[in-house]
Amino acid sequence: LTRPSFSESTRRQSRRQTAPWLRAPNSPPCQDQHTIAAPRRTPHALSTMLSFPAVALGFASGGPLLAPRVCSVNGVSTRQQPEPWRTAVLSATGCEDAVDNAAAEYCWKIEYIPRADLLNPVPPRMPADELEVHLCSTSASLEYTFTFPGEYQTCVTTEASEEACVVLQNRYVHRHVMSLTQAEFDEYAGAHNTLRNTSTADGRAAFGHRCLDADEDFHTHDAFVSLHLFSSYANRTSADRSHFLMLQEPAHLAWTMLAQKALRCVA
Known part of the structure; x- marks a missing residue:
């Protein structure tokens, strides 16, 4: 080891004075024009994080790990929330690793969540057989058309995996x-x-x-x-x-x- 030169020591001392995360507690902020601001998440980054639905994972006990997602809507892969009367492609194992397990049967339950704060918690024109839908397939992917706007509890399970659920927001979207x-x-x-x-x-x-x-x-x-x-x-x-x-x-x-x-x- 060698003793740092004067210039190196000076630079290190300068960093301690100017970097907020290196200053001692309760020390006054440095007014130097070279003060380094602590990194922050931008509102855009925050909104991007909030745009993805929360998923309750289904842990595998010999079966596939379940993580239901919307992979595309109307054939567009960048759309990751369903839209009314548009065909959505759902995947039980995530969009990037959607691999079919030949030994597994994927069973879906798609249930409309009533809105207690509305005059009509369920849309008056919504058919009763669309309130709760059960579908099973040997493919991890499922094409499904959500109808009336609202939130849908979407769950998938296999015999060897625990049930995984996600709440999907079926909304009309204003686009350019x-x-x-x-x-x-x-x-x-x-x-x-x-x-x-x-x-x-x-x-x-x-x-x-x-x-x-x-x-x-x-x-x-x-x-x-x-x-x-x-x-x-x-x-x-x-x-x-x-x-x-x-x-x-x-x-x-x-x-x-x-x-x-x-x-x-x-x-």
């Missing part, structure tokens, strides 16, 4: 139009054309049974144009003044929500 697949864009554009070319009465007769809450969710496109026009010029013949009121923002959000509900009757 350029993030849609070609098939999704065609479906979206077709639904808009249907709203533009179908009267409210004809639309409810043809698509009302497919609406999320009631047949009355369907409105022709002109209904939303009328809402916008007459509310903007109500009691005013000279100019549009409603867009300068505080009401304009929630009003536009409300009309957009109604338009989305109408589109969901079709697409």
